[in-house]
Amino acid sequence: MRLDSNNNNGIIFRIARSNLAGKRLYTFFSLLTITLSLTFIMTIVLFLQETRTAEQRMLGQMQHVMYMNMPEQKMEQAARDERVELLLPYKGDTGEFEHNGVKYCFTYQKCQAERIRTFVLAEGKAPERYHEIVVDRAFMEQIGRPCAIGEKLTLAAGDTQEEFVICGYTDGGQAQSVYPVYVSREYADFGMPMKDTGYTALVRIAGASDMESSAFETVVYQIAADYGVKRSDVNINGRFQESLQEENPVFQAMLLISLLILAAGGIVIYTIFYLSVTARTRQIGQLQTIGMTGKQIRKMVRREGFWLCTVSVPAALVLGGILAYFLEPEGWSFVNYILTAAVTGAFGFLMVQISAGRPAALAAKVSPVEASGMTEESGPEPKKKAGGFTPLRHRELTPFVMAQIGQGRNRKKRRLMTISIAFGGILFMIAASYLYSWDEQAYSRTGDFADAEYRVSYLYNPHMPLPYGPTGMQLTGHLGEDLKEQLLLIPHVRSVETKHGTYGTVEYQGASWTQGFYRLTENEEDHFRIEAEGRRDYEYLCETDGIFITNSEFLSQINGVSFQVGDQMTLHWFDGEEHETTLEIAAVAPGMVPSDRGYNIAMTDQTMEKLWGDMNTAVDFCISVEDYDRYGEQTEADIRALTELYPDLSVETLREQMLDDSSSIRKLKMQIYGISAFVILFSVLNLVNLMIGNVAARKKEFAVLEAIGMEARQIRSMLFWESLLFVLPAVLITLVIGGGAGYGVVAALKRIAGYMEYRFPAAAGLMFAAGMILVPVLISYVGLKGIDRSQYHQG
Amino acid sequence: MDILQTNNLTKYYGTEPFMVKAIDGITLAIEQGSFTAIVGTSGSGKSTLLHMLGGLDTPTGGTVTVDGQELSEMERNELTIFRRRKIGFVFQNYNLIPNLTVYDNIVLPVELDGRRADSQYLQEIVKALGLENKLDRKPGKLSGGQQQRTAIARALITKPAIILADEPTGNLDSRTSREVIGLLQATGKKFHQTIVMITHNDEIAQVADRAIRIEDGRIVESR
Structure with missing residues (x-):
């Protein structure tokens, strides 16, 4: 036999195992640390994946796009289009009503659990006949009625009261600010609050998940054009579209966090192994003395790591899976679990081998003589003072x-x-x-609730736009000084701020849509700070009656236009009489101004006054209260009592x-x-x-x-x-x-x-x-x- | 005057029929100022006896009295304090604290007692043991003999009633062993210490004033 060859894998294994068995407490805590570290890694990495999976599953049960105001015949044709995976008719946003202080709205959609999840019945059947409805159990509890199939319920429906029969219940499990009341197709077509509202098509595009974002968008608008749906009536599911983007910031964040977690776990495992091996330098020296080579020592320590992993890795993978499941059960996927377990397990083994190998290699390099005199706690020698050491120097121990x-x-x-x-x-x-x-x-x-806790506004449905928006409601003057003064008299109301806005139909580059205008005053800061092309200073806008377009990319996308500074836009508006004028596009900004409440086009107050004269242009009363936590509930009740007299006004609250x-x-x-x-x-x-x-x-x-x-x-x-x-x-x-x-x-x-x-x-x-x-x-x-x-x- | 007495001391492990009688009825008395060697082969019970004389282990039966104090009446903490003040230990493996200098190792028992070492006495010990130039070193940088001398100094510093030495030359070569035994003997005489030393080496035992041989947990010879 050659002196440089060994055939002793078996003995190395046994020595490694007996080392672990001999120091039970240390072995136990090493196992515990490795298990915990890997459990931590497994849990977090799996949880991050589950979050993504849950999102994908949720998106897998949602429509990709909504086409509003689509005629029934066109819907039937579109449903047969090979580009359309699924099309469901939907009718909602037909107004909010109240019963015993609980808000509800009539909604029509087919009961569906797959592909486009609409509502899931917990009991009973979907509405078929005119007066059949499905409601949520929480709604019945809140109005103080029993949950029983066949229960009769009289609800306000437009200007009348109608009696309905409950044929089924959903169980959402939580309170809502507005509860849907699911009605039959017949009621959607002929019921008073719904008959004048058009249908919206909820559509899933075939093969959308495999498309790039731009390709998806192209298909969406092609379908809209083919079936006569205006661009402004196309509502793309933004979350779904974002998930198609290659550089998904969420995914990048997940990757970074996963790497950090791996690093944390790796450091801990390295530490525990380092401590374990360096504490045995003397033992290792003794082994060398009796003939164990450096290579065999490294092998022995690695085998100890291997034995530890055979227990800790499976335990960690099981524990991590259980914990991750409880953190996000809706995102659980067995395939993800197996893949993550494989990676984590491999990482665990690798990390332990690295952690064990490096200090073992260092220890193996120490000669037996050095090791026999060494303890790992020697520490550095104290520096000698100049002039020699004073033997009787004292420090209290x-x-x-x-x-x-x-x-x-x-x-x-x-x-x-x-x-x-x-x-x-x-x-x-x-x-x-x-x-x-x-x-x-x-x-x-x-x-909406940045500066106020309540918002009183006209009950206008932007999904069913009128040519001049809510101008007709504004002309009633219900949001006027009388109501404002009454609101100010409510105890603890601190302020009532009037928000103004005007509406009209705009024509530009062959497209036409209903557009609201934000009232820009001289002391606005946000609009004048944002980066924009063109001139947007207040004086210029007043002089030229120019308009300032913000969030231009979004507006361009939904209307199919491209805004250019200097272009003219035609405006049709109504103040009791119809008018028309042209407005210069003075400035265009791609960024949003959150304070403009989604109008995206601003004109100065002077221009607005010039065009609409002394018409009441109020669209909202924003009401704030002193000490909301203390007086909020009572103030809300007082506001609602006042606004009940105006059926065209709605109250939205911070509480909701x-x-x-x-x-x-x-x-x-x-x-x-x-x-x-x-x-x-x-x-x-x-x-x-x-x-x-x-x-x-x-x-x-x-x-x-x-x-x-x-x-x-x-x-x-x-x-x-x-x-x-x-x-x-x-x-x-x-x-x-x-x-x-x-x-x-x-x-x-x-x-x-x-x-x-x-x-x-x-x-x-x-x-x-x-x-x-x-x-x-x-x-x-x-x-x-x-x-x-x-x-x-x-x- | 006897500084240390035992009366029918026993130490049994396990139960019948597998009982191990490490110490099986030892009665002895050690005179103050004497140097006694307890000799025996491996497994004879000499280390067990030493542990009980020093209060490191509890006897199954019998009593141990050191400087008039019966050890069995004391709780663990009392024993620790008693040991600190009345008993000095010299171990086979030296058992110095590796992170403390020689000086700190020597004065440690006194410092643990909240006192300061008598500087003149300390200087005498250091000089007697030839450690003047080693006080700032750590044990890792000393030879075996130097470490054992440090351990002896540590055992002496509290002026204990008795010094117990467990195979003090077990890890030393023959020349250093003779040197250490000589120092033990000399310092014992110089500082009027009572020394009880465990050894398996008859030759080393001969330097003692008295040798007690133990076999199977019993005294078989005492000269």
Whole structure:
């Protein structure tokens, strides 16, 4: 046999296994750490995929586009078009009504669960006859009526009351601000509130999921043109279209987060293995002494890693799958699970092999002689003072001082431990910053409720546009000074702000559509700050009666035009008489101005006055109240009592908006809380593991200390200070870097989500710090039990 | 005057019929200021006996009295403090604290007691053990003999009632062993210490004033 060859894989396996069996506590905590790290990775990565899958599934049950005001005959033809996968007729937005203070609206659509999910019956059947309806159980509970098939219900329908028979129930499981009342086709065609409203076609485009965004858009508008649907009546599902884009920012964010999670888990696994191997340098030296080659040592350590993985990897894959399922059950996919498990498992094995191999290689390079004299805790020699060392120099060897001295031992190990703890802390602080910075009320206030809690407006359906929009309603003058004064007299109402807008029909480049105009005053800031082509200063716009177009790409898309600065646009408007004029396009901006409430075309107040004269151009009363939390409910009741007299006015409230937003907010928060809890658990268990491992590796040292007279409380105190001295930097890093990272994330999100307002998560940070400090206290009590002071001779 | 006494000391492990009698009824007395060697082969029970003399292990039966204090009456913490003040240990593996300098290792038991070492006494010990130039070094940078001398200094610093040495030359070569034994003997005389040393080496045991042989947990010879 050659001296350089070995045939001893079997013995290496057995040595590795017995090493693990011999140090049970250490093995247990190594297993625990690897399992936790991989579970963390598996859970988060799978959760991110589930989020995407849930979105895709949701989009898979939605229409791709809505074609409004499509005649029935055209719908039948379009349904047979090979470009159309599915077409469902729909009628809604026919007005809101109230019963016992609960809002509802009549809606017609076929009961369908697949491809385009409309509504799902929990009980009964879909409406067929004229007076048959399906309602939600929550609606019946709110109006105080029993949920029974055959229950008769009298509801306001337009100007009359009609009696309906409930033939079925849905069970949405949550309260809504406006409940749909599903009616039969017959009622949709002939019922008073619905007969004058056109049908909308809900359409899924064949093969859309495999199209690029631009190709999809082209097909959509081609179909619209083929079946006589105006571009302004085409409503594309924006989320679906975004999912077709190649550079999906959501996907990129998911990829980045996955990489961060992998890095966090990798660092933790590396740390635990590094500690494990460097604590056995002496043992490894002894093995070399009796003839184990460096190659065999590396193999032995890798085999230990392999054995650990055979237990921890399957456990982590199962646990991770279970946790991810509970975080987002609607996105669960067995295929995704298998793929993620394969990647995570492979990563786990690879990471452990790397983590074990590197320190093992370093240890194997140490000669047996060096290893026999070495402990991993030697630390650097103190520097000699000039003039020689004074033998009687004294320092008090309190537990704190001994802990400080202990910091000199194996700095790399301590740095790794600190980084490992801090990484989890930083992730926790980012999640906490996100949660703390999210104001639910602010979320619901984006848009219509930015400055007010109630909005009284004309009951105008923009999906069924009239040539001059709500001008006819404006001419009634219901949103006038009389009503305004009455509203101001309501107790605790702070202000009633009138929002103005005018409407007309515009013609441009062969297209024609109903358009609203935003009233631009001199002291507006947003319009004059946005980047735009052309001249948009107030004086110029007044002089030339020019218009300023914002969100131009969107307007261009829905109307099939391309706005050019300097072009003339024809406007037809009505103030009791019909008028026509041309308006210069003075400026065009691709960006949006959120404060213009979706008008997208602005004209100055002077121009508006010139054209509409002294006509009442009010479209909204925005009402704000003092102390909304305290007086909001009563104020709402008072407003509704006043507006009841005007059937053409509707009241929308912040309360209803928050109700509509509540379920999505709740779900997202639960997910973030779940992930945060897991991150904290991960950090705490990681710390426990590191500390227990640290104690377990020093049993002999503690036995010796007790043998020479160190009391248990002194050893505990020393351990506590040692832990604190490496936990405190980790906590500091967590609060500073984690806080900074949290600020960065919130600042980045604020660009797209204005309701985010950064607040430092002080309570969460303190809780984390307290946990990180308490754990060493507990471990220093528990970990010392079982120290046998007579075992000082154990190596 | 006897500084250490045991009375029918026993230590049994397990239950019948598999009971192991590590110590099976040992009664002895150690005179103050003497140097006693406890000799026995591997497995004779000498280390177990030493553990019980030092309060590191609890006997199954019998008593151990050190400087008039019966160890069985003390709780663990009391024993630790007692050990710190009254008993000095010298281990086979030296068992110095690796991160502390030689100086810190020597004064550690006194510091644990919240006191400061007597500087004159400390200087005497350091000089007697030839450690003057080693005080700023860490144990990892010392030879075996130097480490053992440090351990002896640590055992002496609290002026204990008794020093227990568990195979103090077990890890040393013969020349260094003789040197260490000589130092143990010399410092014991100089500082009026009582020394009890465990060894399996008859030759080393001969330097002691008295040798007690143990076999199968019992004293078989005492000269």
